[in-house]
Amino acid sequence: MPGWVFIISRSLIFLLLLFVTTKILGKKQISELSFFEYVAGITIGSIAGEVVTGLESNAYHGAIAIFMFGLVTFLVNYISIHSKKFRDFAEGRGTVVIKDGKILEDNLKKEKYTIDEISALLRQKSIFRIADVEYAVLEPRGNLSAMLKKDYQPLTPKDIGLKLPNEESPQTIIMDGSIVDEALRWTGKSRGWLYAELEKMGVTLDNVFIGELNSYGELTVDLYDDKIKVPQPQQRPLLMASLKKVQADLELYCLSTNCEKSKAMYKKNAALLQESIDKLKPFLNG
Template identity: 45%
Template sequence: MPSWTEVIIRSVLIILGLFFITKLLGKKQLSALSFFEYIAGITVGDIAGTITMDVELNIVNGLISILIWSLFPIVISILSLKSKKFRDIVEGKATTFIQDGKILEKNMKREKYSTDDLLEQLRKKDIFQVSDVEFAVLETCGQLSVLLKKEKQPTKWEDFFGKGPEVKKPLTVIMDGKILKETIYSAGYSIDWLKSKVESKNRQVDEIFLGQIDSDGRLYADYYDDHFGKEGEKNGDSRTTL
């Protein structure tokens, strides 16, 4: 077998294997990696790249190695869900940097966090004065969570009018020109009702790229036929609310 053919086969097998492993790890590991998961991810990637390009290595041994390195984060995640103490050891604890508007220098020093680092993280959240902060904590994933003082927080609806009306999330009922029947039925609508909404604008369902129903029962439709002028301005809107 030519070496380039073997590289292709190895690459396909590794890609499929990594995809399967990624699905096993779940969404949490994709969004916020712990220190151990970060190391395991780098190692798995390095092993995958090596056994893909080096045809002299046994691919079975490489896949076993990848499987072992990938199982560790899964096992640790399961144990972490069952034991708070184990979770604190593996993932660590959140560290408070600002409390009651005061910076806790000892906590910052323990986390190897400088004043410049803290100010940079605050600026990323559009906060330029430490005095505006009531509480700030460094999460285990490395993100800084900040609570502004009450007088510095944005005004909310409830500040003036109390609790507002319940707003339901929009339901996607048309995608890529096809009706999502299950979503329509679960929302209490019918396909005939949807088609009549679309046809009232002299349109067809297969002309709609994306269709959503809001909490008031109105249908928003984005059509395939987007028209833009020379300067990027639309020659007729390709979106409509039915």
């Protein structure tokens, strides 16, 4: 049998074997790797490559080697889940490298990291001054977790007493110019509604690369033709503007009437509407 036939057949067999092994090991094998997983992954790939291209090698032996490395990695992960001591040994522990804005040089040398490398990891988190950091930990998988000092932490809506609505994840109801019927049904909308919204925007379905519907029922689209400007949803801003106009009209009626009973009624309703506007502002600001 020609050599190229061996290579093709072995490539398909070991590609399938590697896929099955990776599926068994789980998502960690293709995300952030521990030291052991990193070594095992490289070795498994090297074995597969050698067996696929080495026509005189024994494919059966290569399959056994891949199986053994996959089995050992699986067992290490399994034991790590049930034993913290073993997990600390196999995967390592987090190391504090910054505390109270000061770098812990001994820990930094222990992990063989330089100041430049730590600074680069901090800049990836939009932190440009080490003195602003309250606490930073170098995690076992090589990423840096950092907490800013209280004075430098960004304000949150809770800090200023602002209540915001809970946002649900948007649903992709158009993809590659085709309607995703399952997602559309999930939103409770119909195809007729969708075609009507696209008509309002002045776009056709076949020109929509992706269309998303948010939790407020607003449709946003990304077109294949980037030169076409698509208007942004205005339902919420328009509703807020209408409410403000009605509230202003009530105050105007209150000032323009001479009837004390009507004046009190307009004033009361204007105050109630203003209270409603304040409550709805986080929802209707767009």
